[in-house]
Amino acid sequence: TIKDAAGNSATLTLPAVDGSDSLAGNSAFVIDGSAPTIAVSSDVSSLKAGETATLSFTLSESSTNFEADDLTVSGGSLSNFSGSGTSYSATFTPTADSTTDGVISVASGTFTDAANNANTDGSDANNSVTITVDRKSIPLAFSFSFAHSFSIPFTNSLSISFANSL
DSSP states (O other), X not given: OOBOTTOOBOOOOOOOTTSTTSTTTOTTXXXXXXXXXXXXXXXXXXXXXXXXXXXXXXEEEEESSOOGGGEEXXXXXXXXXXEEEEXXXXXXXXXXXXXXXXXXXXXXXXXXXXXXXXXXXXXXXXXXXXXXXXXXXXXXXXXOOOSSOOOSSOOSOOOOOOSSOO
């Protein structure tokens, strides 16, 4: 029994079951109990010195609180994080002078949908991407031949230039 401060019993009147103002008659009433999911992808699977990767983050439901801090990054850094709703992107740059692979992932509980359901798919295979980083030095071999004889000590200079960066 519901009573007010004076002790009077409250009267509860419900609309007719088929009425437009009833719960059954309101077709706009939606319960969202589904957690959002995310898929992480890269435009490349491997990088060499001086290269970067464009990452895409695709959410199953719109989110207003998915941000760069929700990402775990190793083997490099992220920049240019942008997006909204269900589509986001960022640029991955590998750590200089490293051969450590880049790994970018999203853990469970890092963002929510409009109904405040948190993502719970952090262990899914598509929640992370691994990018192979090849920054190993390039082995070089030189051989020279001279058409003329020379004497020791050799006092002329020799200059070598490369078409690509090493």
